[in-house]
Amino acid sequence: MISIMFSFLHKKNADWRRLVSKCLFLLTLLLIVSTQSALAGVNDDLYDGNIFVVYAGNGSLVPPKVTLAQSLAEHKPTVLAFYLDDSRDCKQYAIVISRIQEFYGQVAEIMPLNIDTIPAKQSYEPTEPGYYYTGGVPQVVVFNQSGEVVLNKQGQVAYEDIDDSLRKVFDLLPRTETTQLKRRSFNEFSSELAK
Numbered sequence: 001m002i003s004i005m006f007s008f009l010h011k012k013n014a015d016w017r018r019l020v021s022k023c024l025f026l027l028t029l030l031l032i033v034s035t036q037s038a039l040a041g042v043n044d045d046l047y048d049g050n051i052f053v054v055y056a057g058n059g060s061l062v063p064p065k066v067t068l069a070q071s072l073a074e075h076k077p078t079v080l081a082f083y084l085d086d087s088r089d090c091k092q093y094a095i096v097i098s099r100i101q102e103f104y105g106q107v108a109e110i111m112p113l114n115i116d117t118i119p120a121k122q123s124y125e126p127t128e129p130g131y132y133y134t135g136g137v138p139q140v141v142v143f144n145q146s147g148e149v150v151l152n153k154q155g156q157v158a159y160e161d162i163d164d165s166l167r168k169v170f171d172l173l174p175r176t177e178t179t180q181l182k183r184r185s186f187n188e189f190s191s192e193l194a195k
Helices: 002-034 069-072 086-106 158-169 186-193
Strands: 078-083 110-116 137-142 147-155
Touching: 002 086, 069 078, 069 110, 078 158, 086 110, 086 158, 137 158
Parallel strands: 078 110
Antiparallel strands: 078 137, 137 147
């Protein structure tokens, strides 16, 4: 009799374990199926973090160390780069701004500005970034030592265009009369974008 009772309890215990394992399996399956993908990439308009850290390998660019007003007051050449973290074009363009900083970061202010941080106002002063923003990203504005705009272009402006403007600002030889500098790759992603 006792053995029949233990047999019955053992069978009941096995059924209980089987039921719990089936419920856990179904719950896990339900969570996997209902979870949306959180993947973003360089070829989409999804937010996946600061683009200069993620795609250019250069988190030192943001936030800018000085304001536009301070840079202009110091008579320092300045490069403004308007961007959005959730823009495919800006993600692809981040490496160009990083290259500008690589070659001119010691002598010019490189200021990437997320347009979401520009306060909405009716009008702006010439010492405020909103004064130069034209409504699209990416956008690059280059100032000389006198605070005059020497380049203001929207879209994926070629590195060579920005470099040519800065060569004029610093009174350097034109690109055609100097040897081309090669950039060293510091990570796999940035080396692919630099090509």
